[in-house]
Amino acid sequence: MRPGRGLPAALAVASALALTAGLTAASAPGEALAAAGRCGDPARRPWCDAALAPDRRAALLLPRMTGDEKISMLASDDPFGGPLGGFFENAHADTADGIDRLGIPPVRMADGPAGVRQGRATALPAPIALAAAFDPEAARLYGGTVAWEARHRGNDLVFGPTVDVLRTPRNGRTFEGFGEDPYLSATLGVPWIRGAQAQGVMTSVKHMAVYAQETDRLSLGMNVDPRTLREIYLPPFEAAVKDAGAATVMCGFGRLNGRWACQDGAVLNGILRSEWGFTGFVPSDHTAVQDAAGAAGGGLDMELPFGMKYNALLLKLAVAQNKVTQADIDAHVRNILRTMFRFGVFDRQAYPNDLSRADRTASRNAARVVEEGGITLLKNDGVLPLRAPRSIALIGRAARQSPSGFGSAKVVPFATVSAQDGISRRAGSGTEVTYHDGDDRGGAAAAARAADLAVVFATDSQGEFFDKSCLTLQCGEPLRGDQDGLISEVAKANPNTVVVLNTGGPVLTPWAGQVRGIVEAWYPGQEAGDALARVLYGDVDPGGRLPVTFPVNENDAPASGNPAQYPGLDKTTTFSEGVMVGYRHYDAKGIAPRFPFGHGLSYTTFAYGGLVATSKSVQVTVTNTGRRAGVAVPQLYVGMPSPGAEVPQPPKQLKGYAKVALAPGRSAKVTFPLSSRSFAYWNEEAKAWKVAAGCYKIMVGESSRRIVGTAALGTCR
Numbered sequence: 269m270r271p272g273r274g275l276p277a278a279l280a281v282a283s284a285l286a287l288t289a290g291l292t293a294a295s296a297p298g299e300a301l302a303a304a305g306r307c308g309d310p311a312r313r314p315w316c317d318a319a320l321a322p323d324r325r326a327a328l329l330l331p332r333m334t335g336d337e338k339i340s341m342l343a344s345d346d347p348f349g350g351p352l353g354g355f356f357e358n359a360h361a362d363t364a365d366g367i368d369r370l371g372i373p374p375v376r377m378a379d380g381p382a383g384v385r386q387g388r389a390t391a392l393p394a395p396i397a398l399a400a401a402f403d404p405e406a407a408r409l410y411g412g413t414v415a416w417e418a419r420h421r422g423n424d425l426v427f428g429p430t431v432d433v434l435r436t437p438r439n440g441r442t443f444e445g446f447g448e449d450p451y452l453s454a455t456l457g458v459p460w461i462r463g464a465q466a467q468g469v470m471t472s473v474k475h476m477a478v479y480a481q482e483t484d485r486l487s488l489g490m491n492v493d494p495r496t497l498r499e500i501y502l503p504p505f506e507a508a509v510k511d512a513g514a515a516t517v518m519c520g521f522g523r524l525n526g527r528w529a530c531q532d533g534a535v536l537n538g539i540l541r542s543e544w545g546f547t548g549f550v551p552s553d554h555t556a557v558q559d560a561a562g563a564a565g566g567g568l569d570m571e572l573p574f575g576m577k578y579n580a581l582l583l584k585l586a587v588a589q590n591k592v593t594q595a596d597i598d599a600h601v602r603n604i605l606r607t608m609f610r611f612g613v614f615d616r617q618a619y620p621n622d623l624s625r626a627d628r629t630a631s632r633n634a635a636r637v638v639e640e641g642g643i644t645l646l647k648n649d650g651v652l653p654l655r656a657p658r659s660i661a662l663i664g665r666a667a668r669q670s671p672s673g674f675g676s677a678k679v680v681p682f683a684t685v686s687a688q689d690g691i692s693r694r695a696g697s698g699t700e701v702t703y704h705d706g707d708d709r710g711g712a713a714a715a716a717r718a719a720d721l722a723v724v725f726a727t728d729s730q731g732e733f734f735d736k737s738c739l740t741l742q743c744g745e746p747l748r749g750d751q752d753g754l755i756s757e758v759a760k761a762n763p764n765t766v767v768v769l770n771t772g773g774p775v776l777t778p779w780a781g782q783v784r785g786i787v788e789a790w791y792p793g794q795e796a797g798d799a800l801a802r803v804l805y806g807d808v809d810p811g812g813r814l815p816v817t818f819p820v821n822e823n824d825a826p827a828s829g830n831p832a833q834y835p836g837l838d839k840t841t842t843f844s845e846g847v848m849v850g851y852r853h854y855d856a857k858g859i860a861p862r863f864p865f866g867h868g869l870s871y872t873t874f875a876y877g878g879l880v881a882t883s884k885s886v887q888v889t890v891t892n893t894g895r896r897a898g899v900a901v902p903q904l905y906v907g908m909p910s911p912g913a914e915v916p917q918p919p920k921q922l923k924g925y926a927k928v929a930l931a932p933g934r935s936a937k938v939t940f941p942l943s944s945r946s947f948a949y950w951n952e953e954a955k956a957w958k959v960a961a962g963c964y965k966i967m968v969g970e971s972s973r974r975i976v977g978t979a980a981l982g983t984c985r
Contacts, residue, residue, distance in 0.1 A: 305615035307371040315614075316371060322609035326602050329370065335594075337367050338601045339583050343575030344377070355680075357387030357621060360423060362572050372605075373613055377472075377572075380426035381444050382672075383679035383793075384417045389623060390631035391681035394673060394772060394791035395430060397642035399446035399815035400868070402901045403927045404459040406641050411463035411471070413634040418469050422621035424613055425470040427518065427676070431457040431504035432479040434773070434816060435849055436827045436834050438736045440482040443673040443772025443791055447815025448850025448865065450500050451922045454507035461512035470611050473508040475520030475553055477501060477535045480843075481835065482735045486555070488522040489840035495915070496846045497524075498950035498957075502539070509544045515607050516548045519568065521556050527566075530556045536567025548610075549603040561591035569600040628682070632795060639799035644788040644812030645869040651764055651784040653806025653871055657720040659700040662688055663712045663758055664725030664751075667703060670796045671770040675732020681794040687725065687768070690797020694805055706754050713761040722762040723804075724783075726751045727770040735835070739776045739822055755779045768800065774818045774825070777862055788812065806871055809898040811927070813868035813971070817851050820862045826853040851972045852918035866922075866971035872898035872932070874970070881966040881979035883947075886940045888968045888977060892930035900928045903969050904940040908947065909962025909982070915949060920967055 307316035314320075315329035330338075344362035361379045366372040379385035383392045390413065392398075398410050411429065418426040430441070434448040446453040461471045478490050478501045492501070508514040517540060519530040527534065530552045540546045549569035557563050557571045560582040571578040586592035608614060645652065670684045692701045704715040706724070716722035726741050737743055741751040759765045759782040766785035769775065770792060780786060787810070789800055802808050819825045826849055827834035832842050848856045851865035872894030880887045890900050904924035910917045924940030947964060948957040963984035969975040 306373045306617060307614040313371055318612075318615045322606045325609045325614075326605040329372075329605055330598060330602055332370060333367070333601070335584075336580055337370070338597055339578070339580050340365070340367070341372075341601050341604055342569065342578040342583075342597070343571040344573050346573065355387070357421065357624065360386060360421075361427065361676075364570065371614065373608075373618065375425055375608065375613065376423045376618075377425040377427065378418045378421060378423040379428075379676045380414045380418055381428035381430045381474075382677040383414055384421050384423075384426070384623075385676060385679055386421045386423070387624070388680050388682045389417050389421070390628055390635055391670065391672065391679040391684070391794040392635050393639040393642055393793035394443040394677075395445060396443045396447065396772060396815065397790035397792065397812070398638055399452060399456060399642075400644050400788070400790065400812035401638060401641035401927075402452070402813050402815075402925050403641055403811070404455060406638050407456040408459035408463035409634050410638055411460035412467055413631050415464035415467035415469035415471075417623055417628075417631060419467060419619040420621070420623040420626050422619045423469065424611075424619065425472060425516065426464060427472045427474060428464070429457050429460045429471070430474055430677075431508065432475055433501055433504065433849065435480040435843070436735075437739060437774040437816060437819075437825050438834070439480065439773075440730045440735045441673070441675070441677070441732055442816070443730055444677045446504075448817065449815065449922050450503040452815055452925070453504040457504050458507050458512040461508055461514050465513070465515065465611070468612065468616075470515035470607065472516040472518045472551060473505060473514045474518035475529070476505050476517050476540070477520075477529065477532070478524050479520040479522075481841070482733055483835040484839045485521045487839055488836060489526070490522055490524050491840065491842045492524060493843070493846065494952045494955075495950040496843055499847050500849050505540075506544055509540065509546045514548060515611055516551055517546065518551050518553055519556065520553050528556075528558045528562065530568045531559060531562035531566030533566040540567070547603070548607045549600075561586040564592040564596045564600065569603045635793045636795035636799045639789070639792050639795060640802060640808050641811040642790060643792075643799065643803045643810050644814055644867075645803075645810040646786040646788055646814075646818075646863050646867065647780060647783070648869050649784040651721070651766055652787075652804060654721070654804050656695075657699060659702070659719040659721070660691065660695065661715045661719035661722045661762070662691065662701060662703045662725065663716060663722060663754070664706045664727075666725035666727045666768075666770045667723070670792060670794060671727040672791045672793075673731040673772050678731065684794040685797035687797045687800050690799070690801035691723075691804065693798075694801035694807075706751075707749065709754055709757050712754060713757045716758045716762040716765065719762065720764065722758050722765045723768060724755050724758050724765060725768050725770060726755060728772060728775055730772040739774060739819070739825065741775055752776075752778055756782055759783050766804075774816050776820075776822065777818065780862060788814070806896070809870050809872070809896070810868065811899045811901075813866050813901045813903075814863055815865070817854055817861045817865045818863040819854075820860065824854070824859050824861070826850065846916070848916075848918055852921070855919040855972070856916075861973070864971045864973035866901070866903050866969065867973070868901065868971075870898040870900065872896040874898070874900045874930075876902065876968060876976040878937070879966075879968060879977040879979050881981055883942060883981060885942055886924065886966055886968065886979070887937060889935055889937050890928055890930065891935040892932055895932050897929065897931045900930060901970070902926055902928070902938055903971070905967040905969060905972065905975070906946065907965035907967065908949065909960050909964065911949070911951075911958070911960035911962075917949070920965075920972060922972075
């Protein structure tokens with residue numbers, strides 16, 4: 269699943285330069301592997317021979333292990349690392365102790381979908397901001413940066429990326445994933461993993477197979493039909509395994525069609541290993557394992573955070589009762605050993621925990637570059653880019669903060685650049701920049717009235733453990749007060765009002781018609797201020813496009829208004845919407861969004877022409893018709909015929925995208941590669957991907973609702 273590529277976008281070039289200059293040159297995997305390994309002498313321990321294949325080495329080692337040693341490999345040994353990892357440099361999220369007798373080294377693990385959560389680290393923009401970048405090169409840079417820092421915190425494995433497709437924008441972990449489209453999530457997850465594993469760190473793509481909400485997450489029953497599972501929720505994991513070679517796949521919480529996620533043999537043994545050919549190992553999310561025998565037979569290799577179920581007492585009892593075979597245990601140990609051999613864990617010294625002393629310049633640059641590429645201009649009535657206003661009033665506490673999500677993706681930065689700092693520095697001495705926290709609405713309006721330009725910062729609050737109860741700004745941030753009312757008051761006081769949203773996902777914007785500009789900056793990471801200032805002043809074109817749909821009203825969003833769908837009845841939720849997730853839902857129901865999936869404005873304009881479509885590819889020429897350099901993000905959608913009433917198809921599905929930087933007057937030909945899978949649906953009866961006969965509508969657009977060129981393939985009348 270590879271997106272189409274045009275001329276390299278500015279972000280892609282900057283990403284490649286930063287990665288080459290700062291990360292790979294300083295810390296390529298071969299550097300660490302060159303040191304003497306921890307395994308020992310191959311003459312005495314033949315499995316220590318690095319020239320042998322991982323399978324062969326595991327086969328040599330496994331018979332030398334005692335039964336207790338094998339069981340000890342199946343669980344982490346650090347029950348307290350996870351909760352402390354956000355505070356102390358030496359507290360890993362998990363540590364699986366090795367076996368000194370056999371030269372088996374420990375495996376140390378870190379949380380990492382948004383940066384390393386272990387002491388202080390570089391706080392990257394939230395993954396949803398990366399998704400908004402629509403740029404696989406940015407994803408490669410992101411994954412490489414996370415892994416570089418994870419290894420400099422002494423880790424062998426990082427928990428990330430999160431590729432769960434967003435079902436409801438109320439999900440508390442919306443900020444942690446890549447949005448509402450499976451193709452986008454898959455094509456960003458793959459380079460993220462490749463970039464990370466190129467740093468010599470294993471990844472753990474999560475959370476297989478379906479993870480859609482925080483409400484009742486530990487025990488939630490999810491009823492998902494096979495077609496929806498295959499077309500919406502599994503593709504990012506499939507790509508992570510087949511295209512990226514992910515080292516591990518983390519199973520999540522809850523029950524999928526009656527089976528606990530971490531003992532779902534149909535998914536973990538059947539789909540993951542047998543169909544996709546996965547050869548890595550499967551760790552559990554923390555406390556997700558329900559039953560030792562069920563997990564051992566269902567495909568789980570390692571329990572986290574420690575052996576509550578995978579321990580000698582319960583596993584030996586399960587073997588004695590013929591509920592688990594020794595072959596099952598051996599297979600799980602083999603999966604772990606083979607993966608460790610594959611990634612050189614035996615053949616190098618432990619990574620040092622030296623991030624506090626390391627040169628983090630490349631990481632800081634990556635945080636800024638990714639944020640610039642993800643900042644999304646939602647509305648612009650000519651107020652942006654800024655033209656040296658004499659005075660700017662910054663209103664809202666987020667102007668002095670860098671909002672972020674909470675939970676296992678929370679990162680404690682070494683330092684942050686606030687929006688006030690970045691804008692003041694960029695504005696220079698010729699512009700007066702003032703600040704008001706917004707708590708006193710009248711005072712905020714007065715500050716806005718006295719300035720040439722008012723910039724209001726508004727934020728929501730989301731994270732692990734809790735879903736949002738609604739999509740209004742004040743709902744997610746009750747301590748902030750009525751942020752919607754604040755924006756309206758400021759807009760009345762100053763017609764030149766711009767709103768900067770620091771949110772983890774979609775929010776309602778009832779004031780959208782009252783302001784001249786709206787910028788979605790997401791949870792921006794530690795370089796927030798410099799990135800935002802560069803976009804506001806037009807030093808860089810706003811590169812973001814929405815990976816999620818912004819609704820007009822609360823009940824317009826998917827899985828709204830039907831408690832059986834969300835949050836569920838009796839801790840059971842039914843995915844009766846099927847494949848109509850995200851923009852598919854809005855299109856199928858004819859609901860007009862406030863801002864559609866794929867939407868994002870540039871400071872220039874683009875024209876599209878020369879559309880040519882075949883079953884192998886779609887080509888289109890993009891031309892910058894404005895007077896400024898800018899970034900275009902052409903998107904390819906396909907409208908597929910339905911093979912029958914029982915298989916409804918959404919009006920369109922994303923099947924390609926590209927990010928193209930163009931100077932004024934310049935053109936680029938963009939090619940979107942296609943395969944049979946691009947036109948396929950999951951046939952439940954055949955249990956296979958099938959291509960239906962009929963007419964396929966090819967659509968190229970600037971968003972899911974702004975289609976600029978169409979063609980047709982197949983049998984069309």
